[in-house]
């Protein structure tokens with residue numbers, strides 16, 4: 069069996085176009101464009117690329133991006149003071165602090181200081197807690213984007229056996245909550261999991277979010293399973309690869325996301341969706 073490719077780039081582009089229509093509708097009614105404040109502290113090269121992509125996507129959707137590029141030497145107090153100001157700014161619907169933050173800043177304290185009403189990333193404990201009790205508000209962007217991709221496959225998710233590899237707060241944990249919400253049976257695997265190949269071999273859906281190049285082998289995949297690859301890694305030859313051995317896995321899966329062009333663009337599109345929804349909840353069009 070040869071897989072069908074889930075074209076995240078195309079799904080994200082369509083979503084961004086729909087958000088643009090929504091923004092234009094707001095402007096036509098005399099409402100303001102949604103605003104997303106982004107904070108990047110320091111010079112992490114990957115973070116710079118991610119934030120630039122988010123800025124470009126904002127431009128395409130008509131959402132105003134308000135960039136705050138701060139030096140590595142920024143103190144926690146300075147960062148908290150900026151967030152406090154953005155929390156009170158009526159032109160700001162979403163606030164995003166790119167992580168990782170420099171060592172001397174307590175990332176948890178910073179993320180917790182973002183108003184849960186402007187938490188476009190969905191990382192605040194209030195929003196994670198709401199997702200956990202099945203009453204989501206802002207949903208973390210990568211899992212939300214993956215749910216949108218899964219809808220596009222048309223696959224029935226209720227009752228399927230889903231295996232998530234990775235338990236990060238950004239992807240693995242909220243992904244488990246999203247899949248419970250649609251009545252999948254969810255197993256979360258991590259570094260202490262016994263017999264990972266056996267767990268994956270029994271899964272109808274595999275979400276790989278470990279951050280290790282081609283860690284999930286293609287021959288572990290159950291024939292006909294859906295494979296979602298969240299990883300973006302460089303292999304030994306410097307090529308961009310996912311957490312899944314794509315070639316071998318695509319011989320077995322029914323649907324599979326490519327790297328790049330799969331989950332990555334959806335994370336950005338979901339961020340815009342969250343920001344748009346936030347503006348709509350403040351003043352509906």
Ligand code: GUN
Nearest residue numbers: 164165166167168189209
């Ligand atoms: N770092 C890696 N992924 C993300 C993300 O989705 N949001 C933020 N703020 N930082 C990240």
